[in-house]
Amino acid sequence: MSITFLRHLLQDPISVGAIAPSSRHLAAAMADGAANFDAIVEIGAGTGAITESLVDRHPDAELVVFELAPTLADKLRARFPAARVISGPFHENVGVLDGLPERTVLVSALPFRSLPRRVVRPTVEAFATFLRAAPERHLMQFSYSLQAPFIAPDDFEWQRVTTIWRNAPPANVWQLSCQPLGGR
Numbered sequence: 001m002s003i004t005f006l007r008h009l010l011q012d013p014i015s016v017g018a019i020a021p022s023s024r025h026l027a028a029a030m031a032d033g034a035a036n037f038d039a040i041v042e043i044g045a046g047t048g049a050i051t052e053s054l055v056d057r058h059p060d061a062e063l064v065v066f067e068l069a070p071t072l073a074d075k076l077r078a079r080f081p082a083a084r085v086i087s088g089p090f091h092e093n094v095g096v097l098d099g100l101p102e103r104t105v106l107v108s109a110l111p112f113r114s115l116p117r118r119v120v121r122p123t124v125e126a127f128a129t130f131l132r133a134a135p136e137r138h139l140m141q142f143s144y145s146l147q148a149p150f151i152a153p154d155d156f157e158w159q160r161v162t163t164i165w166r167n168a169p170p171a172n173v174w175q176l177s178c179q180p181l182g183g184r
């Protein structure tokens with residue numbers, strides 16, 4: 001485990017919500033779900049394990065990265081100069097999403113099970129608004145349990161894509177898509 005991750009974990013365990021950075025196997029599975037999009041928005045990039053996989057696999061996609069911790073955001077900026085890195089809570093910076101292409105995918109490592117309700121609620125609302133705006137959009141999210149990562153609005157559906165055993169702890173990869181209620 002990197003010193004950077006450990007320091008961040010000790011300083012803010014609730015926002016980190018993980019015992020180790022994402023493995024390259026989990027990062028690859030998350031990036032697989034972001035194939036064939038014009039833009040990728042990563043939320044909660046941390047030490048950049050998933051960011052690296054996104055950049056390697058989808059070099060032509062525009063990349064916007066959100067990370068709460070300013071020190072980690074600075075490191076991400078230095079390591080991924082082509083990405084636009086936003087420091088601070090995602091839900092307070094959603095204006096950055098305005099003007100992104102219709103074919104934009106969200107890739108989130110946010111620890112919804114440990115984040116407080118005052119963060120979860122506006123974050124889920126922002127995800128839902130962004131996904132409803134174009135039918136081809138979806139969210140990739142991982143969780144450490146068999147339960148869906150968060151309770152989504154009624155017009156959304158979770159699909160469990162795969163389980164990644166080579167991660168500490170093993171993780172489930174999920175995809176959330178809008179299913180307009182009239183269209184079911």
Ligand SMILES: C[S@@+](CC[C@H](N)C(=O)[O-])C[C@H]1O[C@@H](n2cnc3c(N)ncnc32)[C@H](O)[C@@H]1O
Nearest residue numbers: 015018021022044046047049067068089090109
């Ligand atoms: C599970 S960790 C990230 C794991 C990452 N894939 C890695 O390998 O380092 C979750 C990250 O989300 C960030 N985070 C938590 N709440 C956030 C928020 N509201 N907006 C943006 N980032 C947030 C934390 O600072 C932390 O770096």
